[in-house]
Amino acid sequence: xxxxxxxxxxxxxxxxxxxxxxxxxxxxxxxxxxxxxxxxxxxxxxxxxxxxxxxxxxxxxxxxxxxxxxxxx
Amino acid sequence: xxxxxxxxxxxxxxxxxxxxxxxxxxxxxxxxxxxxxxxxxxxxxxxxxxxxxxxxxxxxxxxxxxxxxxxxxxxxxxxxxxxxxxxxxxxxxxxxxxxxxxxxxxxxxxxxxxxxxxxxxxxxxxxxxxxxxxxxxxxxxxxxxxxxxxxxxxxxxxxxxxxxxxxxxxxxxxxxxxxxxxxxxxxxxxxxxxxxxxxxxxxxxxxxxxxxxxxxxxxxxxxxxxxxxxxxxxxxxxxxxxxxxxxxxxxxxxxxxxxxxxxxxxxxxxxxxxxxxxxxxxxxxxxxxxxxxxxxxxxxxxxxxxxxxxxxxxxxxxxxxxxxxxxxxxxxxxxxxxxxxxxxxxxxxxxxxxxxxxxxxxxxxxxxxxxxxxxxxxxxxxxxxxxxxxxxxxxxxx
Numbered sequence: 001x002x003x004x005x006x007x008x009x010x011x012x013x014x015x016x017x018x019x020x021x022x023x024x025x026x027x028x029x030x031x032x033x034x035x036x037x038x039x040x041x042x043x044x045x046x047x048x049x050x051x052x053x054x055x056x057x058x059x060x061x062x063x064x065x066x067x068x069x070x071x072x073x
Numbered sequence: 074x075x076x077x078x079x080x081x082x083x084x085x086x087x088x089x090x091x092x093x094x095x096x097x098x099x100x101x102x103x104x105x106x107x108x109x110x111x112x113x114x115x116x117x118x119x120x121x122x123x124x125x126x127x128x129x130x131x132x133x134x135x136x137x138x139x140x141x142x143x144x145x146x147x148x149x150x151x152x153x154x155x156x157x158x159x160x161x162x163x164x165x166x167x168x169x170x171x172x173x174x175x176x177x178x179x180x181x182x183x184x185x186x187x188x189x190x191x192x193x194x195x196x197x198x199x200x201x202x203x204x205x206x207x208x209x210x211x212x213x214x215x216x217x218x219x220x221x222x223x224x225x226x227x228x229x230x231x232x233x234x235x236x237x238x239x240x241x242x243x244x245x246x247x248x249x250x251x252x253x254x255x256x257x258x259x260x261x262x263x264x265x266x267x268x269x270x271x272x273x274x275x276x277x278x279x280x281x282x283x284x285x286x287x288x289x290x291x292x293x294x295x296x297x298x299x300x301x302x303x304x305x306x307x308x309x310x311x312x313x314x315x316x317x318x319x320x321x322x323x324x325x326x327x328x329x330x331x332x333x334x335x336x337x338x339x340x341x342x343x344x345x346x347x348x349x350x351x352x353x354x355x356x357x358x359x360x361x362x363x364x365x366x367x368x369x370x371x372x373x374x375x376x377x378x379x380x381x382x383x384x385x386x387x388x389x390x391x392x393x394x395x396x397x398x399x400x401x402x403x404x405x406x407x408x409x410x411x412x413x414x415x416x417x418x419x420x421x422x423x424x425x426x427x428x429x430x431x432x433x434x435x436x437x438x439x440x441x442x443x444x445x446x447x448x449x450x451x452x453x454x455x456x457x458x459x460x461x462x463x464x465x466x467x468x469x470x471x
Contacts, residue, residue, distance in 0.1 A: 012117075012327075013117075014119055014229075014330060015228065015229045015230040015329075016229055016251075016328070016329050016330020016331075017330065018229055019231070019241075019242065019243055019330045019332055020242065020243060020245060020248055020298075021242055022242040024235055024242075028230050029194065030110060030194070044244075047245060047298050048250050048298045048330065049250070049305065050250045050305060050307055050328045050330075051252060051306070051307045051326075051328055052305045052307065
């Protein structure tokens with residue numbers, strides 16, 4: 001599974017990504033941004049983020065599949 | 074659990090919109106609570122810090138020089154070709170210290186009788202037959218506040234909005250992504266706002282230099298993330314700063330998102346009213362929103378006072394606020410949103426031609442003229458005549 005990762009040391013907690021999230025998946029609590037399971041990986045927040053704090057990451061399993069392997073290292 | 078606290082109105086968010094709404098409510102004798110999730114009202118800043126002129130701001134608060142950086146007398150516009158267009162508008166606005174300004178507004182609300190809680194984060198809202206229960210995490214304790222009306226002035230975090238069931242998420246073409254450095258060592262005139270345009274500077278938006286004091290200025294930009302071509306807002310800003318102010322250093326980093334999609338269909342639901350950025354009450358062309366937030370704070374406050382008097386806070390009753398906002402800005406902002414979408418399609422050469430044309434159109438006018446429907450319509454017409462891809466619009470209703 002892919003997911004959106006938040007780089008806490010880059011994020012400025014502006015909450016702007018919340019505006020473009022059509023899944024209501026992003027919550028900003030003071031200085032902590034969380035993306036929950038409602039996320040459909042549309043990538044809008046990643047494109048939006050003024051400072052590049054959000055990135056789409058693939059988990060090991062997904063990368064394994066892409067390579068045609070079983071995902072087991 | 075029985076509520077321990079009981080208010081007529083709870084205002085969520087102590088920015089300019091929330092504090093103005095709270096003051097309007099408290100001033101009319103409404104028992105009001107203003108909650109702010111941060112420990113310090115006004116920080117961190119998410120704003121270019123330009124507001125309206127003294128005459129406009131004085132309608133909302135006594136001007137205190139401690140939060141005024143500069144009065145603005147002139148605008149310099151730089152289209153991509155490098156020409157400078159000058160608009161001389163004496164005292165057309167101010168650059169302010171939002172940290173102090175927001176605090177001053179919240180203090181006014183408190184002085185008028187509103188209770189203020191800081192470090193108070195709303196964790197949820199529930200409807201009951203008597204009204205709304207607002208669940209608040211305040212200084213490490215869970216508190217429940219019963220309210221008849223909730224004002225959502227929580228900015229782009231949209232907590233109240235979502236709970237009220239008003240859909241506000243926007244596509245990438247309807248938001249601006251913005252970033253700003255307050256920079257030291259920025260030379261230039263101190264009563265002049267500078268704006269830079271162009272697809273390599275800030276695609277779909279603009280870059281600004283707003284003077285503060287002692288050689289510092291807010292240097293920032295807003296752009297359309299739909300047009301940024303793989304580079305982030307901060308990359309565009311860093312490139313500009315490296316070119317124009319290589320010796321400067323930044324003393325803070327400011328960022329944010331601006332809802333520039335234009336007016337929402339509704340700003341109310343039963344017992345809930347949205348104010349300011351939470352209600353997308355931002356000029357969809359300039360992306361300015363502070364005066365709007367205060368204006369709508371007053372509007373919302375007045376409508377709620379009336380609704381409470383009649384003991385009816387239903388959406389139908391509160392729609393009076395929708396109508397007032399629509400009368401004030403609906404047509405103008407829909408046209409501004411359209412202008413912004415046209416602006417997205419301009420090449421740098423188009424922008425240069427438009428700049429020349431605008432210089433003629435602006436000459437001899439005062440700044441208030443520029444915020445009229447008539448002026449916006451004339452710009453749409455100019456663009457339609459000048460720019461081949463818009464020629465199909467000429468003759469049609471603008």
